[in-house]
Amino acid sequence: MSNDPQAGPVQTVTAPSPPGKLKKEAKPASLWGDAFYDLRRRPMFILSVVLIAILLVMSFWPSLFTSVNPFDAKTCELATARQGPSAGHIFGRDSLGCDVYARAIFGARNSIVIGVSTTIITAVVGGLLGLVAGARGGAIDTISSRITEVFFAIPWILGALLITATFRSANLGIWIVVIALAVLAWPMTFRIMRAAVITARNQDFVVAARALGASQSRVMFRHLLPNAIAPVIVVSTINLGVFISAEAALSFLGVGVQSPDISWGLMIADARNRFLEAPLPLVFPAVFLSITVLAFIMLGDAVRDALDPKLR
Amino acid sequence: MRVTKGAQIVAGTALLALAVAACGGGGATTGNPASGGAGDTPVRMELGEPQNLLVPSNTTESEGAEVLAAVFEPLVNYDENKQVVLAAAESIESTDNKVYTIKLKPYTWQDGTPVEAQNYVDAWNYAANQDNAQGAGYFFGRVEGYADLNPGEGKQVTTKEMKGLKAVDNSTLQVTLTAPFSQFKTMLGYTAFYPLPKSAFGADGKVTQEYGEKPIGQGLFKLDKPYKKGTDQAIDLSVYDKFPAKKPTGWTKLQFKLYNSSETAYNDLQADNVDIHDSLPASAISSAKTALGDRYQDQPDAGVGYIGFPLKYSDEYKDVKVREAISMAIDRKTIAETVFTGTRSPADDFINPAIDGYRQGACQACQYNPTKAKEQYAAAKGPAKLELGYNADGGHKEWIEAAANNLRANLGVEVTVKPFEKFANILDDLDAKKYKGMFRMGWAIDYPSAENYLTPIFSTGAIKTGSNYAGYSNKEFDDTVAKGDQAATPEEGLKFYQQADDILIKDLPYIPVYFYRNNSGYSTKVKNVKINLLNQVEWADVEKA
Numbered sequence: 001m002s003n004d005p006q007a008g009p010v011q012t013v014t015a016p017s018p019p020g021k022l023k024k025e026a027k028p029a030s031l032w033g034d035a036f037y038d039l040r041r042r043p044m045f046i047l048s049v050v051l052i053a054i055l056l057v058m059s060f061w062p063s064l065f066t067s068v069n070p071f072d073a074k075t076c077e078l079a080t081a082r083q084g085p086s087a088g089h090i091f092g093r094d095s096l097g098c099d100v101y102a103r104a105i106f107g108a109r110n111s112i113v114i115g116v117s118t119t120i121i122t123a124v125v126g127g128l129l130g131l132v133a134g135a136r137g138g139a140i141d142t143i144s145s146r147i148t149e150v151f152f153a154i155p156w157i158l159g160a161l162l163i164t165a166t167f168r169s170a171n172l173g174i175w176i177v178v179i180a181l182a183v184l185a186w187p188m189t190f191r192i193m194r195a196a197v198i199t200a201r202n203q204d205f206v207v208a209a210r211a212l213g214a215s216q217s218r219v220m221f222r223h224l225l226p227n228a229i230a231p232v233i234v235v236s237t238i239n240l241g242v243f244i245s246a247e248a249a250l251s252f253l254g255v256g257v258q259s260p261d262i263s264w265g266l267m268i269a270d271a272r273n274r275f276l277e278a279p280l281p282l283v284f285p286a287v288f289l290s291i292t293v294l295a296f297i298m299l300g301d302a303v304r305d306a307l308d309p310k311l312r
Numbered sequence: 313m314r315v316t317k318g319a320q321i322v323a324g325t326a327l328l329a330l331a332v333a334a335c336g337g338g339g340a341t342t343g344n345p346a347s348g349g350a351g352d353t354p355v356r357m358e359l360g361e362p363q364n365l366l367v368p369s370n371t372t373e374s375e376g377a378e379v380l381a382a383v384f385e386p387l388v389n390y391d392e393n394k395q396v397v398l399a400a401a402e403s404i405e406s407t408d409n410k411v412y413t414i415k416l417k418p419y420t421w422q423d424g425t426p427v428e429a430q431n432y433v434d435a436w437n438y439a440a441n442q443d444n445a446q447g448a449g450y451f452f453g454r455v456e457g458y459a460d461l462n463p464g465e466g467k468q469v470t471t472k473e474m475k476g477l478k479a480v481d482n483s484t485l486q487v488t489l490t491a492p493f494s495q496f497k498t499m500l501g502y503t504a505f506y507p508l509p510k511s512a513f514g515a516d517g518k519v520t521q522e523y524g525e526k527p528i529g530q531g532l533f534k535l536d537k538p539y540k541k542g543t544d545q546a547i548d549l550s551v552y553d554k555f556p557a558k559k560p561t562g563w564t565k566l567q568f569k570l571y572n573s574s575e576t577a578y579n580d581l582q583a584d585n586v587d588i589h590d591s592l593p594a595s596a597i598s599s600a601k602t603a604l605g606d607r608y609q610d611q612p613d614a615g616v617g618y619i620g621f622p623l624k625y626s627d628e629y630k631d632v633k634v635r636e637a638i639s640m641a642i643d644r645k646t647i648a649e650t651v652f653t654g655t656r657s658p659a660d661d662f663i664n665p666a667i668d669g670y671r672q673g674a675c676q677a678c679q680y681n682p683t684k685a686k687e688q689y690a691a692a693k694g695p696a697k698l699e700l701g702y703n704a705d706g707g708h709k710e711w712i713e714a715a716a717n718n719l720r721a722n723l724g725v726e727v728t729v730k731p732f733e734k735f736a737n738i739l740d741d742l743d744a745k746k747y748k749g750m751f752r753m754g755w756a757i758d759y760p761s762a763e764n765y766l767t768p769i770f771s772t773g774a775i776k777t778g779s780n781y782a783g784y785s786n787k788e789f790d791d792t793v794a795k796g797d798q799a800a801t802p803e804e805g806l807k808f809y810q811q812a813d814d815i816l817i818k819d820l821p822y823i824p825v826y827f828y829r830n831n832s833g834y835s836t837k838v839k840n841v842k843i844n845l846l847n848q849v850e851w852a853d854v855e856k857a
Contacts, residue, residue, distance in 0.1 A: 071719075073718075073719075073720030073721035074721045076717050078643060078646045078650050078651070078717070079646050079649075079650060080712055081650045081651070082650075095595075095651070095713075096713055096714055096717055097650070254731065255705070258728075258729075259713065259729055260716075260727070260728070260729070270713075273575050273595035273596070274595050274598075276599050277598055
């Protein structure tokens with residue numbers, strides 16, 4: 001990070017520091033400005049953003065994509081179970097005679113909601129704790145680091161099974177999945193934030209800010225946070241995809257999203273026994289899931305490359 | 313940041329491994345192959361975990377009964393025409409249907425001692441005593457003196473014996489009933505009527521834990537080692553040398569492999585990792601026909617599948633109109649055809665067509681009638697939310713989901729489907745009055761008589777001790793069944809049983825959904841597998857292929 005353009009000014013006055021020597025243009029460059037400039041030119045970024053935009057629209061307005069409401073049991077006709085694609089049902093029907101396409105579309109919402117909420121929770125909780133631990137050091141750092149190590153020692157799938165099974169009776173719906181994943185995933189964000197803050201802590205501009213009498217919180221939020229947040233954003237974006245696939249795994253195992261709610265993992269689990277007879281009800285949710293996870297991981301990779309060119 | 317990414321790849325792989333493991337599941341739980349001589353590999357059969365320890369009088373579910381049927385020889389068996397044939401009994405005679413004299417064939421216990429009439433007396437007295445809380449105790453309710461052993465909860469049992477049971481000599485047993493019961497002889501084939509050796513009882517007169525883990529019977533197979541419930545994934549047995557009746561040829565070892573999922577067991581069957589699967593999951597049926605060919609069997613079965621209501625502790629379903637509406641909202645025919653691929657038939661009576669007494673179309677409310685169901689449900693102000701529980705280890709998910717969808721679409725209610733990990737869990741929760749929703753229930757007969765669809769499931773007496781999980785109690789029903797029991801001839805008895813059946817159809821404590829057909833399959837390693845009317849394998853006929 002040492003050759004990053006210095007976003008955090010040395011003085012408390014907001015006079016811009018000289019633009020990075022590497023850039024020839026006259027316009028002032030910042031880490032974010034550079035990153036965005038860089039990103040706009042990457043086909044991978046554009047592709048993933050387009051995919052994610054479609055997914056977001058799909059999860060908030062699924063009715064734009066399908067006129068069938070899969071939550072209405074009337075749309076399922078048991079007598080037509082496992083029929084192949086037809087005019088009204090382009091992906092065919094599942095074992096209960098429900099429209100696979102409509103269910104796959106409506107399944108996006110749970111995946112996105114769970115992925116995004118888990119990411120926000122882990123980024124905020126892990127990020128803040130990591131910031132405090134890294135900036136303060138000492139006992140706070142030691143204790144919180146040990147706590148995260150405890151969480152790291154828990155295999156996530158076992159931990160998630162345990163949490164979802166224990167709180168099943170609380171009827172939290174999909175939020176139980178968010179809680180389980182967030183509880184197990186925040187230490188990762190914590191570690192990354194803490195490491196980045198420790199790197200930034202000893203840099204000249206921070207030392208100078210302290211010397212000029214800036215308060216602890218001012219140093220943390222004005223100087224340390226902006227300089228340490230980039231890796232957290234990258235990891236969170238990639239994790240979003242990982243959380244979505246984790247949700248599908250838990251639903252597949254029967255502890256995540258519960259029927260009659262719709263989830264791709266659940267659809268895959270329901271269709272797997274009859275896979276040889278009727279493969280489509282399994283294939284389509286699996287394809288949706290793969291594309292979604294891929295889109296977020298691609299986005300994360302692109303953001304990482306832009307924010308941290310050294311790793312390219 | 314490389315470290316992080318690495319961790320993600322690991323996480324991803326772990327996920328994949330898990331998904332694969334979930335498909336392969338129990339494959340890894342292969343029991344240790346029998347240590348017997350070369351070439352004597354066991355015949356392996358799929359089984360769910362028994363609910364209780366292996367004590368005959370406390371085994372009222374199919375999985376434990378399957379094991380016990382291999383270890384014990386019942387007094388009577390049934391032939392293909394559902395007629396009683398004598399097994400461990402030499403003769404069973406009665407002039408008045410009230411006093412029965414049972415002569416025993418000379419059998420020996422698997423520890424070498426001879427089986428005596430007193431062993432039956434001991435076992436039955438133990439089973440009937442309320443202090444021992446045996447699940448099948450009520451089966452002895454017709455024996456004179458049963459009331460003395462069951463004075464009621466909280467009351468002291470003053471005797472240990474039923475007056476009506478007498479060992480006349482070592483090989484003659486005399487049973488006196490409180491009232492004539494024409495079906496008694498038929499009943500004697502049931503698990504609860506197996507004898508127990510003296511060694512089964514501890515110093516306190518109760519059946520010991522050790523015995524429950526390694527029962528000693530007088531049947532075809534003996535257990536090789538104690539079965540530790542919850543940890544063991546297999547039950548190993550071998551043929552008892554001195555068993556006097558027909559023994560299997562060419563093999564001597566039998567292994568029950570415990571599975572949590574019927575689907576996993578089916579995958580193992582295709583891979584020849586298990587030899588006999590007697591309850592193929594619905595989802596496997598269409599592929600089983602092609603994958604197994606001749607090794608797939610579809611035969612009529614006397615079982616009935618129900619959806620039950622917890623009437624004893626939940627008021628939600630108290631109104632019979634609500635139950636009727638729920639019944640009419642379920643499209644049994646399409647479920648039987650699509651979900652079960654034609655391997656079940658839609659139920660229209662409480663008595664299965666395989667048993668005398670069935671009347672086609674007897675249950676009006678079992679006809680699919682969504683319009684009337686909706687009107688009636690709305691008029692009766694049925695609950696807006698319904699819960700439907702099932703056990704996930706028996707291949708029930710699909711039809712339960714289908715039935716739930718029927719209810720959602722036809723009644724306009726919210727339906728939650730609740731899976732229980734094992735059949736034993738749902739039974740335990742019902743026993744403990746913890747579960748308040750509707751539940752899936754099934755009945756595999758104990759003995760081939762119409763009476764068996766009535767007394768053990770719906771009589772008042774069966775609430776506490778039997779399989780009356782609904783908690784249904786109706787005096788008129790109890791009385792009508794009793795009249796049937798006391799009838800002089802089976803034909804006359806049947807008339808009363810049908811009247812009792814009519815009362816059930818009116819009250820619908822359970823709603824009959826389908827009649828079972830038995831869908832079994834066997835591996836390439838065995839042949840001549842026959843499954844009898846009690847859903848048990850005729851072991852002596854099985855041959856190695």
